[in-house]
Amino acid sequence: MTTLLVPVALDVLVVREPGAASDWADTALTRPTPPASGRVQQDLLPEPFSARSTARPAGAHLHWGLPDGLTRGVADDTGATTFPPVPDRWLVVRLSGAATPGPRAVEAWLLPYAGAIEPVRVDRALTGPTLPAPGPAPRSPLTALGHGDLGWAGYYDNVTHRFALHDELTGVTGPVAYLVVGWYTDPTRDPLHVTGETAYATRMEDLGWQVHEPNDEDEDQPVPDRSVYHAAAVSIGWPTPNWPGDGGLLGRETDYRPAPDQVALALGETLAEALAAVAAEPDDPTEAARMVEALLQGALADVTGGDGPARLDASLHQSRFGSAPAAAGNEYIWQPATGSGAAGGGSFVQVERTRPRVWHALEPTLVVTGGGRSPKHGADGRYSELGTLLCRLDGQTVRGFGVAGGDAGRGATVLPPTPLAGLLPQYGVPAVATDLLVELASIDPGSAPDLARSTATQPSPVAAARAAWWATFDPGVGDPTSAPPGAVVEGQLPSPVGVTPPSRPWNPLLLEWSGSYLPSPRGAHDWPLGEVDFELPATVTEPPAETGRTLRGRVMLSASAAALLDGTIDAEDAERDLLSGELVGIAEQLRRDVTGLVVDAPNATDTAQPPQPPRAPDFVALRAGYLRVDRARLVDGFGRFVEVLGPDVATPAPVTHGATLAVPGHPDLAALRPRFTAPARVLLRFADATGALRDADAGISPVCGYLVPSLVDRTLEFFDDKGSGYGRLRPDPETVTAWEEDPGRPATLGAPPSRFLPNPLLARFADRMLAADHALATARAGGHPAGGAQSALESLLRVLDTTRWTVDVTGRAGDEHLALLLGRPVAVVRAYLKVEVEDPRQPPENARTGVPVRLGTLSRSQDGLLAYCVGDDMDRLHIVDPAVALLAPGLPDESGVAGLPGADPITSPYVDTSGTFTVNPGVPVPLTLLMVPGSDVHITAGLVPQKGVGLLREWTAPALSRLSPALRYGPVLRDLETTRLPLPQDVRGSWHWHRRNAPGEWTSDSVVPTTPDALLPNEPSVTSEGWLQVALVADTEYYDAAVPVRVSCVRTVNGTTVGLGGQNGDGSHFLIPVPEAIELIGSGRFAFFVQEPGTARTAIRVIRPRTGRPYLRTVADDAAPNNLDSLPECNHVR
DSSP states (O other): OOEEEEEOOEEEEEESSOOOGGGSBOOOOOOOOOOSSSEEEEOOSOOTTOBOSSOOOSEEEEEEOOOGGGSOOEEOTTSOEEOOOOOOEEEEEEEESOOSSOOOEEEEEEEOOTTSSSOOOBSSGGGOOOOOOOOSOOSSOOOTTTTTOTTGGGOGGGSBTTTEEEEOOTTOOSOEEEEEEEEOSSGGGSTTOOOSHHHHHHHHHHHTEEEOOOOGGGTTOOOOOEEEEEEEEEEEOSSSSOOTTSTTTTTOOEEOOOOGGGOEEEEESSHHHHHHHHHOOTTOOHHHHHHHHHHHHTOGGGGSSTTHHHHHHHHHHHTTEEEEOOOOEEEEEEEEOOSTTOTTOEEEEEEEEOOOOEEEEOOOEEEEESSOOOSTTTOGGGGSTTSOEEEEETTOSOOEEEETTSOOOBGGGGSOSSTTTTSOGGGOOOTHHHHHHHHHHHHOGGGOTTGGGOOSSOOOHHHHHHHHGGGGGSTTTOOTTSOOTTEEEESOOOOGGGEEOSEEOOOEEEEEEEEEEEEOTTGGGGSOBOSSSBOOOSSOOOOOGGGOEEEEEEEEOBSHHHHHHBTTBOHHHHTSOEEEEEOTTHHHHHHTOOOSEEEEOTTOOTTOOOOOOOOOTTOOSEEEEEEEEEEEEEEETTSOEEEEESTTOSSOOOEEEOTTTBOTTOTTOEEEEEEESSOEEEEEEEBOTTSOSSBOBTTBOOEEEEEEEETTTTEEEEEETTSOEEEEEEEETTTEEEEEEOTTSOOOTTOOGGGTOSSHHHHHHHHHHHHHHHHHHHHHHTTOGGGGSOOHHHHHHHHHHHHHTTSOSSSTTOOOSHHHHHTOOEEEEEEEEEEEEOOTTOOHHHHHOOEEEEEOOTTOTTBOEEEEEESSOOOSEEESOHHHHHHOOOOOOTTSOOOOTTTSOOOOTTEEOSSOEEEOTTOOEEEEEEEOTTOEEEEEOSSSOOEEEEOOHHHHHHHHTTOOOOEEEEEEEEOSSOEEEOOOTTOOEEEEEEEEEETTEEEEEEEEEOOSSOOOOSSOOEEEEEEEEEEEOOHHHHHHHSEEEEOOEEEEETTEEEEEEEEOTTSOEEEEEHHHHHHHHHHTSEEEEEOOTTSOOEEEEEEOOSSSOOEEEEOOOSSOSOHHHHSOBOOSOO
């Protein structure tokens, strides 16, 4: 049997003067009391700032950690996390007394049942006492979580007689040294209980362990099949820090607990923001902190591109939230029957539908600088270049540590001949324990065999050589696995992780804090909604103290701050003394929810829910205000603490705030922007264009129709969802705006648009705009001041034109349909918006809370929302941003000159210029959106992350392929026999000239393109006014009429296709870059294809992804999923 020796970290706190109970923080986790049935929540943690009931007694208090590899959980497919069992039996051995003349006194304790419900210790184990009864068996093996708290094993009081021991040191003289040895009593729970070298190597990699390179004589040693855990503490003085023979040096105990004035605190909404606040200088601009946060979040890639700043803002805002899967909902669907005789049969079947995830606000994160970060937990790999814990095999232990050319310093010479002979076999102590005890005597300066040679100011040579090894424990000083200069070592030195020189240990695990939540007087209404999140009020006044609420909490500290810095900045900065943790529990305290750990009854099911008390009178459903931290103290695993903030601290730690928490003029306040205290989401769903409240899908289109604005003649043309035109709104000198039917349709003077437009929502939109301008005409006729405003039609045209310039006209919004070039159509889309709060208490104030919402954004080029109407009345038009109304240029005059931006702001009462509207949670709000086809619309509520929803191509493509506006022209000279006009050559279709021969009578002439030839007409030309319109060739017809181009090879660079090659009809070759090929295919005049021998043509299509550049792909066929990948490389063109 081969044993792997795994080092563990050991702290020894020597208490020489017990002091008062108030000198020690209470850190013990109360043992849970299982209920008779179901589940309950029990607050097992002590209250913040509470003290132990008694002072810690005198003596040595030993507490050892667990290897990092045994504290990592593994999540399975269901989301459940399991932790590995930990060693359940430990032996503690003490060496004391003089080593000269020796032998040293040996004492031992056994902790036989570390995993028991009631752990015990066996004193004077070397005398062979019988093991006590184990007691009731626990439900499951002991893990690093203990009763379920992540920090359970880090506190001395939680693990006494498990991973901790108090040695009273009664009648003992120093120097003192300790050895701790642990193992599994059940071999099947040992992590190395695997079969084969491959499984062993995999397990070692999972655990993060590495074996020292064996000596030559050990090359054929078999694979270890068990693990033993060991730690040593050396050179401890008692009853005073110094001991005879230490030369006044080796017994000194360095106290790692920091002074209060060495500590600084930083608060941020995220860890990255808090670290940015730590790194920021007082005069740094906010943008610099934002870039540092983006660097730490890994979001700098979002900065590139035209939308970079907007995407970065949205990414950083989303990082302030956590998400969780929403509870699945059920609905019924019709499932047709199958098989013979199933015609017309079927049944309704209930199916489960996954709903969008919900978001909850993360609590602020605290970063502690100068808090005395300890490597005891989470830093096992600091002595390995691979970041692994250095382990050894049995037989590699140290047998001597002395001076080259002098005393070899063998440990066995200062020990009894059989130091552990009194241990009973039933203890199951591994045989390697004796070797580890010899190693302890070999590396302990207090066990040096030449202590008699020491002086009052100089230790003996062997003791000094052993102490010199401690200097290499600093990873930047030397190699701790090699003997220091002038020393000789027999065996392989252990990893410094498992060796502890004399010190006053300080391992801060906890920051206890108390503060005040100061709510804004008007709640969320005091905070304006900005581009992404809520912004600070224009004038911040600190709310009265009597309106505040006291908050208290415990922050579990970790080294995650330093881990986040690793790889982003210099290694020296990554090693800074940084600790961090979340101020968890703020939302629960504001809600007065029961907090604590969930305790199960023996028969409790996983679906059981702990009961909640009745809703408290001061329940907070939506928090908005400020946080002030009033007191804070750092607490370590032994209960020692440092007060760093509070009225009794002479020099309190400075507290800095991240960019989004800082409140100008109030350095002690942190801004808590409005957030629900329960998970929430904002849904924007495209809905049935008929107005029914059902979601759109592949078979249900949300498109009500299309609008085509014309700035030249100031008209707005209306089309149905199939692309057929019905008429337009045009300026009228009498009624301000009038309805005019499309050319070729019979006129019905005075009829509203709703008489013609087939979609009721599109018709209502046109009717309400017409009604608004008729009311404006009445106001003007009566001399009312409101008559001076712009018309609804003019305002809408200016809004559409101004906002349209912020939308990408060549990217994913698309330009393959000529209708987008001829008339820039606007899709009228039906949707509804709903704010949902998944609060189990269902507070009524949520339903009464008006949540501000912003639709669309000017900062995203793919956001194609131009304007929208809220509700079904459509009396007012909402714009995307107030800047649109302020800066919209005027419409072109008769000479074609448009007004300057900002010269004539939009003031029409038809336009809501606020840029936001309010929604009550739980109430769906119908929306009518005016969007660029193929674009997105972004929803900003501040309370949850910004999201974007895009229009499906199949909803708009068929209509856009045939939609063609009628353009008013005239007068023009026209031949009586043939209407000949200049026509664009790139537009494929049939052109027509619509004109009136008499009122109410339409005539349509086919248009013949003009030629360069000088042709004299047979009859005199006449002047004519009318409308020019093209009947576009359908996409399929267009493609079939395009010039076919066969691609037979490709040019690739690093696996990416960058060019298409082939052979021309004259035998020459071509190589067209992919961007040019995309343009040629998009024009519709060329049809690129691939044709494998014996197969039909496979078309090459342009794919326009949601993000990124367009690319080419072939339709899947029998040859390959993508023929471009299978084509040979083009070698004929260089």
